[in-house]
Amino acid sequence: MSAGTTTSSGRRDGSGAVTGARPESALARGFAVFAECLLTGVWIAVAALPLMTLPAAVAAGAAHLRRVLGHEASGWRLFTADLRDAARRGWLVGLAGWAAAWLLWADLVIVRAGLPGGAFAGTVGVLAMLGLLVAGARAAAHWERGASWRTLLRPAARRTVRDPAGSLLLICGLAVVAASAWFALPLAAPALGVVTAGALAVERRYGEGSGLYREDGAPGDDCRPGR
Numbered sequence: 001m002s003a004g005t006t007t008s009s010g011r012r013d014g015s016g017a018v019t020g021a022r023p024e025s026a027l028a029r030g031f032a033v034f035a036e037c038l039l040t041g042v043w044i045a046v047a048a049l050p051l052m053t054l055p056a057a058v059a060a061g062a063a064h065l066r067r068v069l070g071h072e073a074s075g076w077r078l079f080t081a082d083l084r085d086a087a088r089r090g091w092l093v094g095l096a097g098w099a100a101a102w103l104l105w106a107d108l109v110i111v112r113a114g115l116p117g118g119a120f121a122g123t124v125g126v127l128a129m130l131g132l133l134v135a136g137a138r139a140a141a142h143w144e145r146g147a148s149w150r151t152l153l154r155p156a157a158r159r160t161v162r163d164p165a166g167s168l169l170l171i172c173g174l175a176v177v178a179a180s181a182w183f184a185l186p187l188a189a190p191a192l193g194v195v196t197a198g199a200l201a202v203e204r205r206y207g208e209g210s211g212l213y214r215e216d217g218a219p220g221d222d223c224r225p226g227r
Contacts, residue, residue, distance in 0.1 A: 033197075036068050041193025043076070047083050048192075051098065055136055056083055056090035059143035061196045069200075085145045093149050097132065104129045133174060134167045135160045141199040159206060166202035173198045 040061045047057035060082035067074040107125035111118040139149065139156035160167050173195035181188035 033068070037065065037193040037197045038190035039193065040064055040079075040196060041190040043079055044192045044196065045189035047079075052091045052094035053083070053087050055093040055097065055140060055149075056086035058137065058192070058196055058199075059086040059090065059140040061193060062141045062200055063144060065193075065197055065200060082145065086143055089149050093136065093153070097136065100129060100132055130171055130174070131157075131160055131167075134170045137170055137195065137199040138203055140196070141203045159203075163202070163206045166206055169202055170195065170199060 043064070044057045044061040047060065048054040060079050063082045064074055064079045067078070104125045107118075107121045111122035135153060135157045138159055139152040142152055142156070143149075173191075177188050177191045177195055180191045
């Protein structure tokens with residue numbers, strides 16, 4: 001009898017360990033991450049069904065994707081634990097977001113009515129809403145357990161203005177979500193995960209060397225509560 005057997009992924013020795021396994025290709029890793037983003041988007045959509053939990057759902061999704069990219073333990077249970085923690089104050093952020101959406105709807109009513117200054121009010125309302133959505137996505141990308149939403153949102157608003165390229169990229173991602181929902185509503189769910197991953201990428205690009213992220217990819221000290 002031979003000392004070991006050969007498997008499709010490598011040679012298994014007598015102890016059962018696989019040696020000489022072929023490394024996973026970059027293409028396979030890329031598809032795995034993309035599939036995880038789509039699945040995370042579905043989780044976010046389900047968690048956001050109460051509407052006011054949307055910011056908390058995106059924050060939990062971002063935390064999940066950070067763990068996946070960092071090769072850490074992850075899964076639905078950790079996602080739901082993050083969701084509960086983020087929703088403790090995140091529901092207020094969600095409530096504020098829906099209040100802003102109502103104000104935007106009122107602006108658009110003014111535009112349709114043809115009142116003086118309606119076009120200007122509508123333009124300002126749309127731009128302000130886009131800015132709020134981008135700032136919320138940037139803040140959610142830095143969220144971790146124990147973080148303060150107020151502490152996260154203030155610098156996120158500044159980064160939204162200081163990094164127009166990244167903000168425009170996220171606006172394009174939101175447009176993809178809207179287009180997906182218009183084409184077929186269920187398609188918007190996985191698209192949410194792609195936008196969340198995009199927010200992580202934008203913040204990582206902007207924050208390299210600025211203290212926003214540590215070398216392991218987790219939020220840096222500048223994003224800690226109390227800073």
